[in-house]
Amino acid sequence: MAGRGRGRGRGGGKGMSFSVETLGFGRGEALPAPTLQPPPLFPPLEFKPVALTTGEEMDYILALKQEFRATMKELPYYVKAQEKKKDIERYTDKYQTGQQDSSINWEPDWKRFPKELKIRVRKAAKIQAVVRPSLPKKTISRKADKDVLQTLEELEKKAVEIDAEKDEEDEEEKKEEDGEQEEEEEYDEEDLEEETDYNLNYFDNGEGYGMEDEDDNLDDGPTY
The missing domain is CATH 1.20.5 (Single alpha-helices involved in coiled-coils or other helix-helix interfaces)
Structure with missing residues (x-):
């Protein structure tokens, strides 16, 4: 019973999962001698690159x-990575070129760009010193001074006259306004008197209706 499993399998374990011919020798041949030399540094190139x-x-x-x-x-528009310096930062490093x-x-080359993009620097105009000619001073005569004073006095008189005329016109306007107000008050009093006279004289409550007709009939006499 214990030896039943020994005879199972083909060839008693001699079967292989690959063919021996792939190794370079056939069945029954002796194994090649072992190579004791190191392999080459670079394998041979089968496809060589094209010559330059x-x-x-x-x-x-x-x-x-x-x-x-x-x-x-x-x-200037080429962005470069900033290199980190191991040394201590100094104030003069900012000004290094x-x-x-x-x-x-x-x-x-501005020929390839439109004219609007070209920067034009305006030149500062040179300021020339203005040289004033030395003119002789005009001598003002005393007559001119008197004429100026007379004109000033005349202007003052005219201003005073204009102010007086304005004051007179304002007073006349005030008087006219006061007279109009008095006339309106008198007119209002007359209206009130007429209204009260109408209420007193022409009020009739209807009690004497028919009495006047009887008096007239008595005077005329009897009718036949």
Whole structure:
């Protein structure tokens, strides 16, 4: 009973999951001798890269490329990463000229830009000192002084006369307004008197209605 499981399987454990031919030798052949040398540093290249094209044209294009990269890095709008210095920050470090200071004076080719973008610096006009000619001083005569005083006195008199006329006109206007107010008061009193006279004389409550007709009939006499 205990030895039943020994004979199971094909070949008694000799079967392999891969073919021996893939290792470089067939069945029944002897194994190759072991290699004691190290493997090569670089394996052999099966596909070699294409050789570089050389010539004057390619050298000129390469020089242009390097020059273009250098100018782009020097322009002011090229953002560079700030390098952290291990030394202590000093006050004079702010005023040290960097690589970008040389590109501030860069002048573009304005032929490729519109005229509106070009900055125009206005030149300050030179202020010339005004030289006044030395004119002879005018001698003012005494007659001119008298004429000026007379004109001033005449103007004062005219101003006084105008003020007096205005005062007279204001007084006349006040008198006219007072007279109009008195006439209105008299007119109101007359109206009140007429209203009271009408109430007293012409009021009739209807008690003497028919008496006047009887008196008239008595005077005329009997009718036949």
